Amino acid sequence: MITFGTPAFLLAGALAALVPLALHLIRRRPPARAPLPTERFLAPNPRTSVRVSRPTDPLLLALRMLLLFLAGAAFARPAWLPDARGASEIVLLDRGAAMASGDGALQAVAVARQRLLGADGEPRGELVLFDTAAVRVPRRRVSPALFDSLAAAPAFASPARYAAALRAIPGAARELRGADSVRVTLVTRPRWSGWSDGIAPLRRAVWPGAIDLVAVTEAGGVDSAITDTVAAAKQALYLADPRDRATQYPAAALGAVGWTVTVVAPGQPLPPAGAGLIVIGSPLPSEMAREVVVRAERGATLLVDAGAISSIDPLPWAKAARTDSVAGAIWFDDGLQLSGAAARVLGGRSRGAAVIAAWDDGQPAAVARRMGRGCVVVVGTALGRGEMVMEGTYPRALGRLARGCESTETAGADAPLDAGARAVRRGAGPAMAAARAVTAPGGGTALGRWVMAAALLVAAAETFFAYRRNRPA
Amino acid sequence: MTASTSFLPPGLLEHLGGLEVIAKTVVRGFQAGIHRSPLRGAGEDFAKHRDYQQGDDVRYLDWKLYARTDRLYVREFEERSNLQAYLVVDASASMGYAGEGGIAKLRYAGYVAAALAHLMIGAGDAVGLAAFGAEPRLLLGPRARKGHLHDLLLGLERLEAGGPGGVADVLDRVGVAMRRGGRAIIVSDLLEDDGGAALVAAAGRLRARGDEVIVMRVLTPEESGEAAPDAGLFYDPEHPSRQVPATPRQDPGYARRVAAYYDSLADRLRQRGVEYVPLTTAQPVEQALVAWVNRRRG
Numbered sequence: 001m002i003t004f005g006t007p008a009f010l011l012a013g014a015l016a017a018l019v020p021l022a023l024h025l026i027r028r029r030p031p032a033r034a035p036l037p038t039e040r041f042l043a044p045n046p047r048t049s050v051r052v053s054r055p056t057d058p059l060l061l062a063l064r065m066l067l068l069f070l071a072g073a074a075f076a077r078p079a080w081l082p083d084a085r086g087a088s089e090i091v092l093l094d095r096g097a098a099m100a101s102g103d104g105a106l107q108a109v110a111v112a113r114q115r116l117l118g119a120d121g122e123p124r125g126e127l128v129l130f131d132t133a134a135v136r137v138p139r140r141r142v143s144p145a146l147f148d149s150l151a152a153a154p155a156f157a158s159p160a161r162y163a164a165a166l167r168a169i170p171g172a173a174r175e176l177r178g179a180d181s182v183r184v185t186l187v188t189r190p191r192w193s194g195w196s197d198g199i200a201p202l203r204r205a206v207w208p209g210a211i212d213l214v215a216v217t218e219a220g221g222v223d224s225a226i227t228d229t230v231a232a233a234k235q236a237l238y239l240a241d242p243r244d245r246a247t248q249y250p251a252a253a254l255g256a257v258g259w260t261v262t263v264v265a266p267g268q269p270l271p272p273a274g275a276g277l278i279v280i281g282s283p284l285p286s287e288m289a290r291e292v293v294v295r296a297e298r299g300a301t302l303l304v305d306a307g308a309i310s311s312i313d314p315l316p317w318a319k320a321a322r323t324d325s326v327a328g329a330i331w332f333d334d335g336l337q338l339s340g341a342a343a344r345v346l347g348g349r350s351r352g353a354a355v356i357a358a359w360d361d362g363q364p365a366a367v368a369r370r371m372g373r374g375c376v377v378v379v380g381t382a383l384g385r386g387e388m389v390m391e392g393t394y395p396r397a398l399g400r401l402a403r404g405c406e407s408t409e410t411a412g413a414d415a416p417l418d419a420g421a422r423a424v425r426r427g428a429g430p431a432m433a434a435a436r437a438v439t440a441p442g443g444g445t446a447l448g449r450w451v452m453a454a455a456l457l458v459a460a461a462e463t464f465f466a467y468r469r470n471r472p473a
Numbered sequence: 474m475t476a477s478t479s480f481l482p483p484g485l486l487e488h489l490g491g492l493e494v495i496a497k498t499v500v501r502g503f504q505a506g507i508h509r510s511p512l513r514g515a516g517e518d519f520a521k522h523r524d525y526q527q528g529d530d531v532r533y534l535d536w537k538l539y540a541r542t543d544r545l546y547v548r549e550f551e552e553r554s555n556l557q558a559y560l561v562v563d564a565s566a567s568m569g570y571a572g573e574g575g576i577a578k579l580r581y582a583g584y585v586a587a588a589l590a591h592l593m594i595g596a597g598d599a600v601g602l603a604a605f606g607a608e609p610r611l612l613l614g615p616r617a618r619k620g621h622l623h624d625l626l627l628g629l630e631r632l633e634a635g636g637p638g639g640v641a642d643v644l645d646r647v648g649v650a651m652r653r654g655g656r657a658i659i660v661s662d663l664l665e666d667d668g669g670a671a672l673v674a675a676a677g678r679l680r681a682r683g684d685e686v687i688v689m690r691v692l693t694p695e696e697s698g699e700a701a702p703d704a705g706l707f708y709d710p711e712h713p714s715r716q717v718p719a720t721p722r723q724d725p726g727y728a729r730r731v732a733a734y735y736d737s738l739a740d741r742l743r744q745r746g747v748e749y750v751p752l753t754t755a756q757p758v759e760q761a762l763v764a765w766v767n768r769r770r771g
Contacts, residue, residue, distance in 0.1 A: 033716065036707040037567035037664050038696040041730040042719035045704075 002447070005077030013072010017065040024055055057469060063462040070455035078447040087432060088139075088179035089115050089125030090172045093150075094188035094216075096131040096160025104216040106151055108187045111214050113147040115185055125182070126172040131158040134168035139175065160188065169206045181432035185212040209433030235274050236402070238263045239292070240281030240305075246384030247281055250398060253389070254279070257399035270295075277301050277402050280308040281384065289313075297372025301404035304378045306345040316353030316369035317378045330365040330381070330388075330397070332357045338397040341365075342386025354405070357397075368405045375404035480587035480626050488759035489588055522546040555597040556655055556685075557615040559647045560586045562629065563661030563691075564606035565638025566710040572693035573702070576754050582660040582691050583629040584758040589658055590625045592762075594618075601651070602628045607636030609643035611650055637711045638664075641671035648679050656685040663690050664711075669738040677745040686747040690735060693754045698728025 004010055036042070055061045091112045099105040116125050123142035129135045129150075137146065169184055176182050184207055203211070236259040240247040251261040259277060264270060266284050270291055278292050278300050289311050296302045304312055329339035333356050349355055349367040356377070357366035368377045379401060381388075388394055522535060525545035533547040568579035590600045599615035602625050612628045613621075640661055647657050657679055665672055676686045694700040701721035708716040721727045739749040748769075752761050 031703075031705040031718065034702065034705040034707055035570055035710045035713075036695065036702065036705070036721075037570050037662060037709055037711070038692075038731055039707045039709040039712075039715070039717055040664075041727055041734065042707055042717045042721060043724050043726055044717050045719050045724070 001080070003079050004073075005079065007076055009072050009076035011072075013069045013076065016072055017069040019068065020061060020064040021055075024061055060462060060465055060469065063458055063465065067455055067458045067462060070451055070458060074448050074452040074455055076448075078451055080445040080447055086180055087124070088176040088182050090128065090169060090176070090182060090184045091115050091125065092128045092130060092134075092165040092168070092184065092186045092188075092211075094131075094160045094165075094186070095129050095150075096188075097157055098160060098189045099216065104189050108189075108214075108216050109147055109151045111185075111187045111216070112150075113144070115187075116142050117144060117147070126175055128165055128168040128172055130162075130165040130168065131160050132164060133161075134164040136168050136172050162186075162188075163202060166202050166206050173207070182209075183212060183432050184209065185214055187214045187216065189216045207433065234259050234276045236261045236277035236279060237271065237275045238279045238281060239266055239284060239288070239308075240279075240384075241265055244282070244384070246382060248384070249389040249394075250279060250281065250383045253395040253398045254402065256395040257402070259402065273298070273300075275300060277303060279303045279305070279383075279402075280311060281305045283308050284311040293371070296374035296376055299373040301374055301402060302371070302376040303383075303401055303404075304376065305383050306343075306379060306381050309345065309378060312376070314350075315378050316350045316367045316376060317380075318348045318350040328360040330357045330359060332366075332397060332400050336393055336397055336400060338388050338391055338393050340387030340389075340391055341381040342388075343381060345380045347380060356400070366401060370405055375406075377401055377404050480583055480629055481591055485584070485588060485759050486591070488763060489592060520549045523549060555599065555617060557599045557601070557652045558593055558656035558658065559601045559603050559611075559615065559651055560590060560625070561603045561605070561640065561643055561647060561657055561659040561661075562586050562632060563638060563640065563659070563663075564604045564632045564634055564636075565662075565664075566606070566635050567638065567662055567664050568606070568691075569634030570693060570696070570710060572695040572700070572754065575693055575695075577634070578662055578691045578693060578754060579632060579634045581752075581754045581758065582689075583632065585660050585689060585691070585752065585762065586629055586658075587626055588758060588762055590622055593656075594622050594625075598656075600625060601647075603643050603647055604628075604632055605638055605640055605643040606632075606634060609639070609646060611643070611646055615651065615655075634710075637666070639671070640665065641675040644672070644675035644679060648675075648682060648684070651684065654683045656687070658687045658689065660689045660691060662692055662696070663688065663735070663738060664709075668734070669741070673738070673741045673745060673747075676742060676747045680746045686742075686745075687750060688742055688747055689750045689752055691752050691754065692731075692735075696731065697753060698731050699753070699755070701727055 093108055093112045095105070099108055112127060116123055116127055118124055121144055123139045125142070126139050127137040127142050127146070129137065165186065173182055173184075190213065236254055238247060238251050238254075238261050240263065242263040242265055247263060251263055254261050254277070261279075262271060262275070266282055266288060270288065273295060275295070276299075278295060280292065280302060282305070284292065292300075292302060293312065302312065304315065309315060309317060328341065328344075329337055330341060331337055338357075344359060344363075344365065346363065349364050350369070353367040353369040355364045355366070356368050357364075357379075359365045359380075364380065366377060366379045368375055383398065383401075388397075391397075522538065523546065525534060525547050529547045533549070535546045535548050538544075538546050562579075562582050564579060568582060569577055571577040571580075586602070590602075593600050594617060597617055599617040600621065601611070601615035602613040603609070603611045613624055616624075638661075640659060640663075644657065644659070651657070657676075659672075659676075663669060663672065672688075676688065679686050695702050698721070701724070703722050704718075704720040706716050706718050707721075708714075719727075735751065739751070742749045750765050
């Protein structure tokens with residue numbers, strides 16, 4: 001498939017090719033010399049220049065039109081893209097220092113191999129190796145031997161910079177524009193902190209679709225699917241008015257992800273200890289509040305709804321709570337998205353807390369912090385209100401909140417989930433982007449120089465024929 | 474293709490069958506022919522009675538008239554004689570002009586001359602060939618034998634257009650070479666530098682000798698103005714250095730000036746008893762000749 005980096009020049013060349021034709025037809029030229037024995041009877045008419053109604057020298061005219069068209073085509077940066085129908089892959093493989101621990105590097109290479117090599121060993125896309133800088137491996141060089149050499153290569157010492165990987169996406173994508181669709185996969189050991197805020201606009205600029213994040217865990221496992229794995233039913237207490245509909249949705253959602261929920265109205269005696277999760281859905285009497293804090297220090301996880309923030313002290317939630325009717329979507333640290341929140345309570349994480357979910361604008365939506373042997377999680381919105389209770393991801397979002405400090409510890413409990421990280425992880429577009437949507441120009445085998453060479457040949461031919469035509473007999 | 478089939482194709486011969494180009498003048502020939510002779514003799518056409526004189530052949534005495542008038546008269550008959558003719562073909566450069574997609578005037582003149590030669594030799598006339606172009610030339614003397622037609626056709630075939638022309642010189646030579654009372658047929662475009670004055674004078678001199686002079690003017694439709702060409706930088710092939718930018722098709726005066734030139738020339742020729750026959754190359758030769766011969770018969 002031939003593609004053009006700047007198709008406007010192709011159009012310009014086509015239009016320019018019409019110029020010689022128009023000039024040829026518009027211009028008036030002296031009449032041809034012709035014999036006429038009765039010339040003596042002619043009345044001299046100096047204004048005998050005639051408009052050319054048909055090309056007098058079709059060969060020269062065609063050569064000139066072809067010359068201009070080829071020149072335009074050469075400037076249009078033509079390129080030949082190999083036929084690659086179906087889905088193609090771009091794998092951004094982290095080769096930074098963070099991958100060196102454990103067998104993370106091997107696991108990452110295995111993931112990349114699985115994504116890029118088909119069953120027949122044929123490459124399906126391009127590989128981008130990055131640490132502080134990115135190196136693009138063209139599809140023609142992607143082979144089992146390459147992955148073998150990567151697996152055997154020593155770990156890098158430099159920290160990975162995701163910006164370098166992101167910048168390599170357009171170059172790789174434009175090589176794959178012959179495909180129907182392209183998927184970008186980032187294989188890394190995710191850092192949840194230290195991301196540059198500038199990555200957010202960069203990520204939006206380089207790729208219109210989502211970036212599939214395959215996280216290589218410390219233990220060497222691969223957590224590519226965002227799933228809530230609940231080994232066995234767990235006990236949960238839901239401290240809220242059981243008659244309130246806002247109570248029923250979270251209770252049901254927790255039940256859907258494996259929790260056995262018991263709803264207890266505020267002021268009622270708490271069941272004996274044993275519940276691993278205590279959801280505080282409404283303000284509690286002080287006695288009951290002290291009781292749940294004691295249970296948290298003994299190992300339970302407190303999940304505090306926005307409506308009950310004032311009940312528990314201390315909370316990992318700073319500043320005075322202020323309700324904002326513009327809520328939007330909540331992005332969780334594992335990539336989960338939950339939209340349709342009714343409202344949000346503005347605030348920030350307190351010292352030592354980790355942000356496990358954020359709003360679109362980067363403000364914390366949920367924070368977590370250790371409390372004794374347990375954990376306390378504060379959510380900046382009402383869990384049972386708004387349209388989010390109808391979202392398919394709602395139960396999984398509650399499941400993530402119920403896990404409390406679990407994942408923040410592996411990523412560094414005191415690290416924020418900053419805007420850059422969310423930008424990369426957020427699925428801002430379709431998982432598979434249409435190859436034609438790749439706006440990056442160029443790519444493929446550049447044909448511009450050959451087209452220009454053809455234009456020069458045509459110019460030489462035009463010169464030759466023009467000389468022959470005008471040569472005196 | 475031989476010269477005879479080239480200039481006298483069967484189609485043309487078929488149309489020419491039965492045509493006779495009778496002289497309008499009295500011809501003093503040496504052989505029997507189809508033309509009126511000044512001599513009285515053993516012809517078939519009764520001329521007049523005259524008084525019998527001693528020595529007259531008694532076979533021609535008109536006995537019936539003697540019975541009525543009691544005087545002796547002899548009947549005299551017109552003799553029929555052949556004539557000498559010259560076909561004078563214009564081979565000047567202008568005769569090479571063919572117009573757009575048409576036949577060259579020289580070629581057309583060749584057809585006309587060949588057809589006339591065929592007719593005249595068939596009638597027993599002696600036909601010669603002269604041409605003028607680069608120079609005046611008497612190519613073939615007049616002969617009446619049938620085989621001479623082939624020589625004439627070869628001579629026509631070899632003619633090539635070139636030179637400025639000038640018909641007067643060759644007519645004077647024809648006048649010298651041809652017996653009095655002959656016929657000169659000029660096939661030309663008559664585009665003379667002097668407006669035809671020399672032609673008229675030379676033709677007048679031939680007429681004064683008693684010769685019949687026929688001028689056949691050949692033009693293309695482009696020249697006559699019937700299909701005048703579009704804009705161009707035109708030049709006369711006989712004077713190529715002279716060129717005129719013109720738009721004849723848009724100039725109604727062009728055809729008028731051409732017609733005026735030839736009308737004037739025709740008038741002057743007719744005043745001297747010269748027959749003027751305008752022809753155009755768009756007209757088939759056989760049609761033109763049949764129409765002309767029929768007009769002569771009256």
